[in-house]
Amino acid sequence: MQLPTRTQQLTDIVEGWREDIIEFAGSLISTPSETPPGDERKVAAVIDAKLHELGLHNVTCVGAVPERPNVLCTLTGSGDGPTLLYCGHTDTKPVGTARGLWKTDPFTPTLLDGKLYGLGAADMKAAVAAFVYAAAALNQLGRTRGNLLLVLVADEEGGGRYGAHFLASEYGIKADMALIGEPPGIDREWEYLHIGCRGVCCFTIGVHGTQMHSSLSDRLPSVNASLKAAELMLRMSREFKVHFIPHPLYPKGVTVNLGVKLEGGVFFGVYPGYAEFSTDIRTVPGMRREDLVRDLEQFLAECSARDPSLKTELRFRPSPADWIAPTEVSPDLPIVKALSDASDHVLGFRPPLSIYPAGTDSPKFQLGAGIPTVPSFGAGLISVAHAANEWVGAESIIQACKIYALAAHQLIGARDNGQV
Ligand SMILES: [Zn+2]
Known part of the structure; x- marks a missing residue:
């Protein structure tokens, strides 16, 4: 030709x-x-x-x-x-x-x-x-x-x-x-x-515990926020499911990156009253922010129902970094x-x-x-x-x-x- x-x-x-x-x-x-x-x-x-x-x-x-x-x-x-x-x-x-x-x-x-x-x-x-x-x-x-x-x-x-x-x-x-x-x-x-x-959703899960003198943690009621956060993150890695419609051009789907940032506790001698881990989730075309938020909220509610001592808060990164479509x-x-x-x-x-x-x-x-x-x-x-x-x-x-x-x-x- x-x-x-x-x-x-x-x-x-x-x-x-x-x-x-x-x-x-x-x-x-x-x-x-x-x-x-x-x-x-x-x-x-x-x-x-x-x-x-x-x-x-x-x-x-x-x-x-x-x-x-x-x-x-x-x-x-x-x-x-x-x-x-x-x-x-x-x-x-x-x-x-x-x-x-x-x-x-x-x-x-x-x-x-x-x-x-x-x-x-x-x-x-x-x-x-x-x-x-x-x-x-x-x-x-x-x-x-x-x-x-x-x-x-x-x-x-x-x-x-x-x-x-x-x-x-x-x-x-x-x-x-x-x-x-x-x-x-x-x-x-x-x-x-x-x-x-793909898009990205960025958020932090905070876990609340009991801040107190660490010498008494086994004698008084206490919840170790660092340990609770670690357990929650592990549970998420095994059990958390994002619901989405698979995209034919991206068969690998969604990627959940737990603990891209991790912080907790205060210092030696202080029993940890707060810990948090941040996560980014890579989303595929067709997904909506509100559906992913519902998945996260439901998962956290189930975890708290199974463990009443688990107190969590879900915080999204300030807009527009919370959800890049x-x-x-x-x-x-x-x-x-x-x-x-x-x-x-x-x-x-x-x-x-x-x-x-x-x-x-x-x-x-x-x-x-x-x-x-x-x-x-x-x-x-x-x-x-x-x-x-x-x-x-x-x-x-x-x-x-x-x-x-x-x-x-x-x-x-x-x-x-x-x-x-
Ligand atoms: Zn570039």
Whole structure:
């Protein structure tokens, strides 16, 4: 089959920029943007300069506070097509206590055996670089029908308050469809095309006991809050069931992470009167907060009925961190088809559809701004993110750039000669 001319042109343009794209991903890695503390000014300046260098001059930086800028770049079409939003976050998690485990310097991009190492390589500076060059490639072909809106956000790793949440709730961002370039692989690159992502519910269970002089705990009535909390947590690990309708694209279902934080007692000599453990539950699309709350309340009520000395309280994290909703889009959306078609062309196969195990900015765009959002498709593996020796395949960055350019062309590009 003869390839449409513009598809070949876009592929050739990206191919010609191969080294520049990888170098740009490297320059993003060498510009620290850890959240916390949260300051994307330098990395935003690097992106802003690159956009202008590539001939993309319709660039603005917006944010709720100066140190958390979001870079927006628009390719304005002829008005004869939809608006496609491509989103990447510019911040990373901190190096943290894993620094000694890095084999290379986390802020010195290092190419070894075809892998680009550095903090944020996969999550997600590679995707940011790929989006920027994909937009530039599309721009080289002349005016598009629809608009391409590049949105390179701050604060994703901090919960998105200054990034996607700000854009959706205060800035009033608008688009017809969106893709976030979060790294989709778990065991290998290009493993899945994620059309939804799991949500998370965060809460703490407090257990009350008897605070008293510990020398008398066996002579006076006493309840050890630390021990009760430990027993409750163990019982939960064995018996607590979340009720939900299984999602065909995420057969593993819900994940309950008990004791992500654990605290109790006061000091030696004081019998513990209070202890608590925190938990996050990863939810699948279709689940509702009120159903999960009912499951938790019923479980705690049953435990207290069996053990009248167990006094518990269920506290959710302050909103909106208590419930970050799962999201999904229809597999029939044009953006899903365009990404799949582009993958088939570039990779030679269509990654199977799935649900992303982790949270992304997609609820902010989809539920906050009404933009159907594909939450994760691009280069790299989520399994190497937030850890030492993060890497992304250098070839995958080029492939991502081609896929983003071709999918954008299919959705908003000028029609090829002879096409209607
Ligand atoms: Zn990420």
